[in-house]
Amino acid sequence: MNGTLKRAAVACMVMFGLLMINVNYLGAVKAGDYSTDNRNTRSFYKRYAVDRGWITANNGKTTLAKTVDTKDAEFRYEREYPNGRMYAHVLGFFAPESARGIELNENKLLDGSDPDLVVGRLIDFVSKKPPKGASVDLTLIPAAQKVAYDKLRASGKRGAVVALDPKTGAVQVMVSLPTYDPNELAIPDRGKVAAAYNKLADDDTDPLLNRVTEKTYPPGSTFKVVTAAAFLEADRSRDPETTVPAPQVLDLPGTTAGLPNYGGAACGSGEVTLRFALERSCNTPFGQIGMDLGWDTMREESAKFGIGEPIDFDLPTAGTTIGPEIETAALAQLAIGQRDNQQTPLQMAQIASAIANSGVLMKPTLINKITDPGGSVIEELKPSQLDEAMSGEVADELKQMMVSVITNGTGTGAQIPGVTVAGKTGTAEAGDAPAPHAWFIGFAPAEDPKTAICVFIEAGSAGNDATGGGTAAPLARDVMQAVLEAK
């Protein structure tokens, strides 16, 4: 009987072996499918079981997103945004089934699942503490953010404000309006959140859209600084006093239409200095310069400013372009920031920043530092250079001209008493719409730039006679002043 008993024993061993293989199969192969199955409510509950790291600004002194321990058995930790609307497009939100913004981009650090936090997580696991995430400190300057938000909101316009530290690429201000309250999307109730989200998504004014990074617009005359940079770089015998032809209407080859100046006005006496052309924002000289430089030079110079290049930023960004190579007339139009020339406000701020930083383009970043739950810093802002957009000499010449724009050109609205401001206005036709987009890019103080800015006011929200100088420049002035005061 022992022979058959042994065979029965083997059968038992096989049964246990099959069970063990099967549990491993479940844990290793099927687990992925199961965790993403929407009938598995665990992932939903688990999001609220983590003591999620906070998001702060100003070296931890201002709280932007915090985690509240409700002691609730099911949804223990809830997310709150004390000043949600003001920071909505930067922070994003932490919803039951999705996330956006910094909440999404830094999710692994915030929820503690990043490999950098493995030791702390293991200790939490062994000591049975709820997992705790790292806290993220942003480069934003709350005082300036508040000024930008309040002023833009008070004007009732739609638009975007972004300010950068030209030397480090740190984002100082990022405001996009209209905005939304991320607190409504962070409650642990999938039904309510879905309803709130759908309402926002269906809104015609698109409050969920981060106008700083997620959408491109024709930059208008602000782009002339890029054309000017290409013009100066192409031949170093040129300087701001070099004269350029400035007809009242520029003939566009291959078309019957011509390129006029803003409002059809004349620009000087038919031949002006580059400085004068930029101060007055004449279209015809820059259109001519664009056509003279040709596609390759314009493309190369734009690329050095980061246009058309994928950008490694902490938030999703829309792709920028000067437009496809088509007829020569398009070259004249893109040189003044029209036609298919499409830029994000962030990109335009980058251009101002590169000029301010003696031609060196820095990588923009929102992250100041990341601190693990134990308080030690695991990541810190290290300024990194993206490209050299132009020589320091050319940058200086552009800077001088941009100062002239503020002192006696179209940008007088951006003057700050006691501070030398450099800038460029832009008023861009937005397709067939009668109302234009209003732009301003600039930096201050010109001698030692501490902030570079781009203000964008969306077409249609500021009337048909909106201009960069009249509408965008004063807002830029207030925000730059706030940044300089806070610094």
Place this chain on the structure above:
Amino acid sequence: MTTAPVAEAPAVPMTAKRRGAQLVMLAFAIVVVMGAYASVGLGINGQIPSGTFTYGLGLAALMFAAYGVLAKWAPWADPLLLPLVTLVNGLGLVIIYRIEQTGQGGASATNQLMWTALGVVMFSATLIVLKDHRALQRLTYTMGFIGLGLLVMPLLPFVGREINGARIWIGVGPFTIQPAEFSKLALVIFFAGYLVAKRDVLALAGRRLLFIDLPRARDLGPVLATWGLSLGVLILQKDLGSSLLVFGTFIVMLYVATQRTSWVLIGVLLFIGGAVLAGQLFGHVQARFEVWLHPEAPEFYDRELGGSFQLMQGLFAFGSGGILGTGLGEGFPNLIPLSFSDFIMAVVGEELGLTGLMALLMVYALIVQRGLRTALAARDPFSKLLAGGLSFILAWQVFIIVGGVTRLIPLTGLVTPFMSAGGSALLANWILIALLVRMSDAARRPPPQAIQNEGLTQVFTR
């Protein structure tokens, strides 16, 4: 059975009693359980539950009492069985306590501890009363009737109760008892006694057809009777699990007793026939099969009766456990219906992870292995068959239920031995272990030394 059992005895080395080692292992098992218990509290609210010591010391007192009985009445017994069972029973208590904390109705650690106490009483009583398990051989047919009677009891009016769609309960005062759990013990004893008596006929008579020895038609009687009984349980009580458990165990015991592979083939054919028949005739059998094949399908998931909701929730739990699990007290057992009963392994999978599952399966495998070792070492055919049958039914039950909840095989309801909440199963399984302990004591006890050993030798050589 070709070799005489006595001739095999020297093959098993007669080691020491190992009572000291057993005591250390028992203490270790209790420490593990207390640690797990404290861990549940830490996981839920960051505090060691106030009951850690009451529950822990209660369990310890029970188990050391069981140890005392074992040391006195079965001193040569296998030293591993009691610590292993203590570990599984204790972890079951912890998991039930953990589920109770979520407020899921029906889970009560206090009740389970009480039943554990009763289980230990039954264990001790069995060891004290049953001095020689071979006495059971004389009760073969009595056991057969008891087993049968217990099995059909839930069908009787007044005492029978139907809970969760299966008519496998009887009501006794405030308690409900699942007589099938006791019936399985009686039936294994009956099978062992019956097969020892009839095995020569069942093993030898027959004729050869092609390459296989077929038994005579009239010898098919017992197999067909058991098959009919299992089908009856399946049809009348809708208890797929017990039906499969009894029939499978009988076939394996028949094979062990007769060494005839043809019985296994006949058994498998009968099983397939029965399954197909039942699948065609009864909706609930077919439903289980469909759910097994496509648990993810929304039409089965959302089906009110016999749907895959519970199975899928269990699988989600296994999936979320990962290697180390979420940690005790940090999973979501409340998402799985009846997690304290049939699906307790899913809770283990989620909170203790693959590591915990593998360890637990290993402990079960070790219990079964110790039982089978006892069967190998036993000195008479009845003991061999009984120990083998009891060990196999334990392994088979673990396979059916764990295989079911992990979707290795179609899900048929059975309790997970020593873990699931429920008194009947706990009592019956403690008796099962007592029988194994009793038999291992007999098998490991050194045979009485013949006093005239040397004298005999001298007489022989003279």
